[in-house]
Structures are given as structure tokens and as C-alpha cells.
Amino acid sequence: MVSLESKKAMAQRATAKELLKKPEGGSVLFDPRRSFWKEPFGPLRQAEQMELRLILSRSMGACRVSLVVFADDGSGMKRFPMFFCALERGREVYECRCALQQPGLYWYRFEYEGTEGLVKIGKGPDGRGRTGEDASWQLTVYERDFHTPEALKGGVMYQIFPDRFYRSPHYTPRMRKDAVLREDWGGIPRLERTPEGRVPNNDFFGGNLKGIQEKLDYLSSLGVNCLYLNPIFEAASNHKYDTGDYESIDGVFGTEEDFVCLCREAKERGIRILLDGVFNHTGSDSRYFNRYGRYEELGAYQSVDSPYYEWYHFTSWPDAYDSWWGVDILPQVNEEAPSYLSYITGEKGILHKWLSLGAGGFRLDVADELPDGFLDRLRERVKKEDPENLIIGEVWEDASNKISYGKRRRYLQGRQLDSVMNYVFRDGIIAYALGGKAQDLAEKVEALLEHYPKECADLLMNILGTHDTRRILTVLSEKGEDGRALLKNAAVLQFFLPGLPCVYYGDEAGMTGEGDPYCRGCFPWGHEDLALVSFYRKLGGLRRSWKKVLARGSYETAFADEGAYGFYRRQGEEAVGVFVNMGENPVLLWDEQEGRGLLAGQRRLWQRELLTGRFPGRLLWLPPRSAVVLGRERR
DSSP states (O other): OOOHHHHHHHHHHHHHHHHHHOSOSOSEEOOTTSTTTEESSSOEETTOEEEEEEEEEGGGOOEEEEEEEEETTSOSOEEEEOEEEEEETTEEEEEEEEEOOSOEEEEEEEEEEETTEEEEEEEOTTSSEEETOOOOEEEEEEOTTOOOOSTTTTSEEEEEOGGGTOOOTTOOOOOOTTOEEOSOTTOOOOOOOOTTSOOOOOEEOOOOHHHHHHTHHHHHHTTEEEEEEOOOEEESSSSOOSEEEEEEEOTTTOOHHHHHHHHHHHHHTTOEEEEEEOOSBOOSSSTTTOTTOOSSSOOTTTOTTSTTGGGBOEEETTTEEOBGGGOTTSBBBOTTSHHHHHHHHSTTSHHHHHHHTTOOEEEETTGGGSOHHHHHHHHHHHHHHOTTOEEEEOOSSOTTSOEETTEEOOTTTTTSOSEEEEHHHHHHHHHHHTTOOHHHHHHHHHHHHHHSOHHHHTTOEEESOOTTSOOHHHHHTTTSSOHHHHHHHHHHHHHHSSSEEEEETTGGGTOOOOSTTGGGOOOOTTSOOHHHHHHHHHHHHHHHHTHHHHHHOEEEEEEEETTEEEEEEEETTEEEEEEEEOSSSOEEEEETTTTBSTTTTOGGGOOSOOSSOBOOTTEEEEOTTEEEEEEEOOO
């Protein structure tokens, strides 16, 4: 019997032989997104061995070929010798194996000594190797023991803006004197300004926790296993990002008992509740700052002797203080102040309280404005309560190499976040849906997966819309055509690309709306787009059917050509193929008789599920604005 290791070596030699026979490719061949050149793909676990291969034209006269690895700050440069291992048709194959012992962000390139001295081989514009390039490839190395929650992988997340989801008649809201409870469910949210130019955000429609509880069966029908709630703690506004008291549920939404009941019933249905953690700032109208004297407790605005005074930074007490983006109703906190750190992350702190009452984790508001020390402590506390608790950060860019306030961040290296909100995929999907090239979306997907540890990629919060963006149907309808057709295909990508699809409440029902506050309208109960709801249910059902491959499966681009995009997800012998056509012309996937098409020769492999394509006899065409999902099961 041939060992697995021997089979692997034989396959690598065969691949090298085929590559060496090809005349094209230039003097340097290296593509880190393909397993022959770099294994494993993407980031490394601490001390994990990496194998690299490089092919050079013999005419280059290369000798003493090296892999050069250096830390993000340019320090700690290491050279690993590459060993000659094959020669054919004037090309030389070099290999090396190495491991990095410390987590961090690294960069690598190659060098060799030639007739004119030392020559660099760096990252070219297409991501492949090229001589004379100064750009290097990114290499993320993460903690050896870094693991993320398994139960949520392969599921569906759903985001709710609590005031606008469902108003149960079984709870009477407790309103502030300056708040307005509207009776016109479905009305247009108000955007009014005070004479000082402020938006009070004090109109409420009465959505509550009991209402969410009463709709858990609906959420289960969509395949939801994680429910992300925008802030529910006491605060003056309807959006609740101006926290008044971290220890109390806002009376508009319900009671602590209501929260416990919601978590309990959700858990019975396999649904985890994710809370919004707003820890970068509080409200000026809070027990901690207490600018308006609403609370009995002595706030930082009222006295320098307040127990909360060290939480804030005053440039001239009491009226000049740091605030979030200069918004004075949101005074910024010093997250590493000892008393604040203890209050949030301590043994009996805020995190402990809500996790012990049933929450399954936190989405962290403006995570890129939270310091490393705070995030480290937060993770320790959240995971101590339960390793399966989830920590998602709000980061709008590539979180693996994000620079925030002049400092490179380490969110995804194992001691801070589990994963992040995936605005990168969102932007790519929308651009593609509105006429962009499939190649651009494929590049965004591959680049992110190359940079993110798989533990993070499997839990990416894949969004098309949130409370901070225009409604996705509004965005996709701006070209004047039927946005619903585009939305269906965008949703297919959202549900099958690596990560956890997160549906913003009402997107599945056809809700529209411009930016804040109009993207935060009331769910149209009784007026839903039932065909669209049914489509989302089908997507949720497909994720349940293929949970194993979608939870942990690999990703591979099948093709990306103008309007046509296809990819595979594989896990063991199971596989799913997803093929989308956002272009203006039909695309032939295969013609069995003629042996042509983008998937020629593979028809027998795929025989499972069809979404919006069609099978006219022996052909499979993807008409414009259509998608097909096909699966292969273990035989």
C-alpha cells in the first residue's frame, strides 16, 4: 500500500513535471494561492510547517536561492535556504520547508544571487512572483491553540433592530418623558433636528423582546441559528448606541426576565443570542457621565470625585471632553482605565452578567477603536464563561492587516476576535451585481481567505446590509431594473461563500430604505414579499442540507470571467458548486454531447439542486441574472 505521504510527493512531482513542460509563464513561476506553490494555503498556525516551491528559468543563472521572511515592522529578518530539486526544459524547481514560532503579521519574498548581484523576487500586480518587485506577500501566523465556536459554523445569522422588528401586545413599554411611542407601525422613521442641530432619535415603534420571542418559529424557518440584536441596554435614543446603563434592559424593550425567557426559548430551537457590545463610548445621558442629572448617582460630568471620572478624558472639565467622532452626546471612555476594565471584564462584570443570563457572545461596536489591552481582557472573560461564546468585531476593512490610529492591529491572531463583519465581501458582491467584473469579486474573496485564519473565515459575518447601510434591495434597484433578481443571486453568494450569512431583518421580505434612519423601518408583517421569503427559506434549507461542507469546507474559484462567476466548496468527498451569471448574456456551463462549456466533462459530478438556472436537455445554461447550486454527496 502507498502511504498518503508518498501519494502526496508523487502528485507534487507530477504537477512540477506538467508545469515545466509549459512554455508560457515567464522566467519566474510562483502563485501562493495554489497548493503546489505554497502549502498550507493562507495563514499558518504557530509552529506549523510551511512548504514553498519556486520555479526559475535556468537562463537566470540563479544560485543560493532563499526565502526571506520578516516581521511587520521590518525586524527579525530570517533567510531560509531553498534547495534545488528538479530540472527540466530549462527550468529549475526549488523547495523549502520552515515554521515560524511566534504569532504575528509577517511578510515574505525570495532572493537569489545572480551575475549582477542580489536579485529580489516579490509580489507582482497579479499576485504572482516577479523579479525586481519590492512588494511582499502577507503571512498571518496565529496562536497554536486558537479555535472558534463550532456550533455556529454552517448556520445562518439574523440581525434585528429591536424597536422595529415586532411589537408584541403582551408587553407595555416604559417610555421616557421625552420619547414618542408611535402607533403607525410601518411609518417612516423621523429625521428631525433640534434648533442646536441634533437628531434626537426619540421616536419609537414599540418593538420588544417578547415580540422577538414570538417570532422565533419564523426565524427557525429561515435556518437561523444565531440572532444578533442591536443594543438593548438602557439608553435615551431609539438606536441605543448611547448607553445609559449597561446593567439594565431598556424599559422600551422589556425586562431582564424577558431577556432570560428569550434566550431560553431561542436555545431550545438551537439559536444563540448575540448582543451588541458598545464599549468605546457611553451616552452623555448615562449614570456614568450624567450630564443632565437624570440619574441619582454622581456622574463624571458632575464631579471630579465621581467614581466614573477616570473613565473619560476632559480637556477642560466639565464641558470639553473627548467624544466619539466629535459627537458630544457620546463621550468616549478610556477602556483601559482600571475601574472601567474591571467593570466590563471583571469576575462579576458586565460581560459575566449577560453571558450568565443566556447571551451567547457579543458583536463589538467600532472594534477598531478598542485598544489591544481591552480586547485581550474581553476575550479572556468571554471564553472563560464558555469557549463557544462568539466575539465578532465591527471592522470595515481587511482586519488581518488593519492599521488603526497609527498602530497595526492583531484582531485575528488568536487572542482577541473570533471573526469580523465582512464588509469586504459585501462591497465586492454589490459591485459585481451592479455590472462589475467577476474577476474583481474573485480577487477580493481569494485575497481575504489568503489573509484570514480559517478559524476566522469560517465565521465571517457575511452581510449585504446592516443598520449602517442602505437597504440592499434599494442599492440593487438603482439601475432601474428589477432589484429582486439581482438580490436573489447576491444572496446565493452571501449564503455559499465562506462564512456565516447574516440577513438584516426584513431584507428577506423585500424591505427598502435609504441610509439611517430609513434603513431602520418596521418589518412589514402581513405585507412581506412571500416569494422572496420563500427563496431565503430555500437558501437556509440548503445550508442545513450541506452544513458540513459549508461549515468547514475549502474554497476554490472555478471560473471568473466578466459576468460569470463560479466556485467550489469541498469537505472530504462532499462538494458544492455555485455558479452565478450577473452578465447580460447567457453562459453555457456544459454541453455533454459536444464536451464544451465552462464545466465541460464534469456534468456527471453534479446532480443535486437547482435554483434559477435551467436544464434544457443535455445542456446547462445560465441565463442572465441567474444562479445554480449543485452538490455532490459521498458515494
